[in-house]
Amino acid sequence: MSRDGTSRPADRLAAVLRPVRAGNGFEEALEQILQVVRLGLVPGGERLPAERELAERLGVSRVTLREVLKVLQEQGLVEARRGRYGGTFVLRRADGGGQDELRRRIASVDIEDVLRFREVLEVGAAGLCASHGLDEGQASRLRAALDRTRDAPLGEYRRLDTLLHLTLAELCGSPSLTARYAAVRATVNDLLDCIPLLVRNLEHSQRQHAALVEAVLDGDADGARETMREHCAGTAALLRGFLA
Structure with missing residues (x-):
């Protein structure tokens, strides 16, 4: 640290x-x-x-x-x-979105399975963090991860968003959950690279991030789970709309 x-x-x-x-x-x-x-x-x-x-x-x-x-x-x-x-x-990755690249990335991916598994892990991690509580150092890590997503350059937003979510998964106290989340998030990132960055969506996501962190730090497990569930649903809707 x-x-x-x-x-x-x-x-x-x-x-x-x-x-x-x-x-x-x-x-x-x-x-x-x-x-x-x-x-x-x-x-x-x-x-x-x-x-x-x-x-x-x-x-x-x-x-x-x-x-x-x-x-x-x-x-x-x-x-x-x-x-x-x-x-x-x-190496720096080129932007996704090309049709050939899109087809290659999602050809063997069961999008619904990925999205459901991601939701289960994320909602569970948020609830665990809130119910078990974070010590001062852990709370500082979570706040810092949130702060880095604020005013992030557009090209850096998804990477910093990933780090925020991965930090939450780490802090829940289950190495097994963290490892599985890292794997499913890598697949989600491949899917996200195939769709455009939408400023309105990012602004909405950022408000959800702030509410999520607040709920976790307040020890509001129900609020943390519900906020994360809504957040995952928003991403899922975009991916289904563009890729399904």
Whole structure:
């Protein structure tokens, strides 16, 4: 935690990066780093943690990790840079919306299943945070995540929105819920990338975010759950309208 109460990158990555199982080390490591990229936990143009740190956090060898990073490079998601300030950098993603890209992304996605599972996890996390209560440090993290979404540049809004929701999932106290939320949110982000950013919708979402955080900090579990349910329903309506 930094002095201003915001999460450092390492804190955010903890929601996704965890030791993999021995039998599927390569596949699970690839899945987790893909989630880091798709969730925007490391923004485009910034560097992933050093290979040594990533390998330790994932519990894989550096040989395995390099194979994973090679796949990400081949997919155009990261690039390796040499030199004193080198490393593996996340490439900036082009805007979604093209018809070919849209069809590719949603071809195998059951949109209704994704949206329902997301709602269950988000509503549950909001209720748990409110009913169990947050300590001073946790409350500060949540407020800081909300503050970063205010007046965010349009191109950064979805990434910062993701971090707010992921922070809430982390604070609910269930690592299993957090891991599953990170996975489903990555899929939701792929879907969101296929539809336009609507300023009116973002303004509405921001009001819901503020009400949600207020309910959580006030210990109003029913209010937090209902606000989150409405928030998820708004996103679902947009996705169904554009993609269903």
